[in-house]
Amino acid sequence: MDAMRMAGYGAGMEKLDVIVLGAGAAGLFAAIEAARRGRRVLVIDHAKAPGEKIRISGGGRCNFTNLGIAPDRFLSRNPRFALSALKRYTQWDFIARMDGWGISWHEKTLGQLFCDGSATQVVAALTQDLARAGGDLWLGCAVSAVEAAPEGGFMVATARGTLRCDSVVVATGGKSIPKMGATGFGYQLATQFGLPLVETRPGLVPLTFAEQELAWMTPLAGLSVEGRVRHGRTEFDEAMLFTHRGLSGPAILQISSYWREGEGIALDVSLGRDVAAHLRDARARGPKLALRTALSGLVPERLARHLETVIAPAGALGTLSNAALEQVAEVLRNWRLIPVGSEGYRTAEVTLGGVDTDALDARTMQAKGVPGLYFVGEVVDVTGWLGGYNFQWAWSSGWAAGQVV
Known part of the structure; x- marks a missing residue:
């Protein structure tokens, strides 16, 4: 009119x-x-x-x-x-x-x-x-x-x-x-x-991932993990939630406002703990102990199982050197992922x-x-x-x- x-x-x-x-x-x-x-x-x-x-x-x-x-x-x-x-x-x-x-x-x-x-x-x-x-x-x-x-x-x-x-x-x-x-x-x-x-x-929105990531994320759907998520110099310490589409939870929603397509994010699920020292102590107590068992003292058991397959599928702590344990610790401190998008305005x-x-x-x-x-x-x-x-x-x-x- x-x-x-x-x-x-x-x-x-x-x-x-x-x-x-x-x-x-x-x-x-x-x-x-x-x-x-x-x-x-x-x-x-x-x-x-x-x-x-x-x-x-x-x-x-x-x-x-x-x-x-x-x-x-x-x-x-x-x-x-x-x-x-x-x-x-x-x-x-x-x-x-x-x-x-x-x-x-x-x-x-x-x-x-x-x-x-x-x-x-x-x-x-x-x-x-x-x-x-x-x-x-x-x-x-x-x-x-x-x-x-x-x-x-x-x-x-x-x-x-x-x-x-x-x-x-x-x-x-x-x-x-x-x-x-x-x-x-x-x-x-x-x-x-x-x-x-x-x-x-869209802002304050869950992030989505490609099929290869979803293949292992989907079995973790519903699992909430406390930690830190980083994008550049911006970081948030709150819960992260695995979903059938990718990642959600307060920390992910916060970082989504800073993230742009093609960029990566980094997860820190170590909660400031000395992961390498924890794993060395576990190895000394039980060299035949599976890595996932030792990791389950740090993160939820379902996530520990996935991390084991990614980091050291051979499993037993006794087979892993101190350098290998440091690499495991680095993954928990700086786990890099690249979302492909978000769930959008929906x-x-x-x-x-x-x-x-x-x-x-x-x-x-x-x-x-x-x-x-x-x-x-x-x-x-x-x-x-x-x-x-x-x-x-x-x-x-x-x-x-x-x-x-």
Whole structure:
């Protein structure tokens, strides 16, 4: 629908101050803050329920923020862009909001904060705050077009008709988990209004491997191993999970945001132990002992069996020299693998890339060349680590926009 047709359709209609596209974490938070300032706000989402990513996050407990929010835990072409919003609306501010809602929570690991109960409590609290502030919410309503209105502001074409507003906040998220309705609509709008995009790709996603690796990985499916995964100078110490497709688990999801096709990763399952010394002691106690038996004291038995076939299929410790044992130790410390891909947006928790931050005002989230147009949350080229960082970016960026729209 072109701008003139939209303007004609909307002529005489009551004009809203703010239309927020997307009823996720960032969109709801921006809407609440704007409505509390007395703005007339409408949130529109094509989904049948609000906050679906909130609802499923953290195994249904919502990992709503992290105690360790810091700029180096966010990926972006310009990592410093997120600082303004994150400093002005911090994890402590959102924790206070949770306490005000009466939602109990706990720290799990690595500063990750979860609801004691269901994540639906957070969704309910957000929608109730929106209603109390006087904002409206349209669910199950598709938006087909957004155009600049000739008289100023915007016209938004929806399944319920065309609306007029002064400001539009784009909080449509990324491409991750399309079965929940994720689309690239926000990126289309950015392009339409002349904003550049940073290449998008799946983030926080399991990695997949070629058939020759899967031949031995598949029998290990379901096995979780504590360790360290490295890519270049980036490393994470958390659990790794073998799957029928390759590798998953927190450490792998974290490194996936840094990994690119054709590159390798390195696993360290030694947990800082002196593997060679352990094996020498085992050899002294029982030279006929199988290598897998000695390794099973360091790693799960199923993994020990695989490592034995790769490292020393002959088996008995007494046949292995000190140099050979050092080689075994090196494999456990620096096990190099080359993924062939990832599971893609189907299972990715976030989308890397998005609206280029160079085109946005870091303090307000407004498009520099398009007054009244704002982008918040995952649609922007800011992606956090696993563990509550992306929700904090949603709260902080939504809050920043909500102060000014």
